[in-house]
Amino acid sequence: MKVKAAFLVIVFLFLGCLFFAYLWVDRSITLSYVSQSVASAEVSRKRLEGLLEMTWKGLPEEVVLEKLKAEAARHPMEHIVVKREGNIIFFDWTQFKFDMGRLVSVGEG
Numbered sequence: 001m002k003v004k005a006a007f008l009v010i011v012f013l014f015l016g017c018l019f020f021a022y023l024w025v026d027r028s029i030t031l032s033y034v035s036q037s038v039a040s041a042e043v044s045r046k047r048l049e050g051l052l053e054m055t056w057k058g059l060p061e062e063v064v065l066e067k068l069k070a071e072a073a074r075h076p077m078e079h080i081v082v083k084r085e086g087n088i089i090f091f092d093w094t095q096f097k098f099d100m101g102r103l104v105s106v107g108e109g
Contacts, residue, residue, distance in 0.1 A: 049107035
């Protein structure tokens with residue numbers, strides 16, 4: 001009887017170890033996919049900011065503000081925040097920087 005109980009405990013512990021090993025490997029793989037996805041999204045965001053900066057550079061502050069507000073209005077479910085603080089307009093987390101009323105850069109740089 002004791003041998004059967006010991007055998008069942010060993011089998012149970014072995015299956016538990018296998019289960020936790022599976023969870024560890026699964027979580028590691030998932031984390032690597034998420035990290036890669038975040039890095040890819042960051043690269044895409046930087047490219048779009050660069051493209052916007054190239055095409056909108058030199059536009060007056062009021063024109064840029066009007067375009068950003070129109071874009072935010074087209075997506076009401078996303079609750080995009082457009083606000084002005086000094087010489088910067090924020091479109092959610094993207095910064096549009098102005099100098100002397102003209103757009104000089106988009107993004108952090």
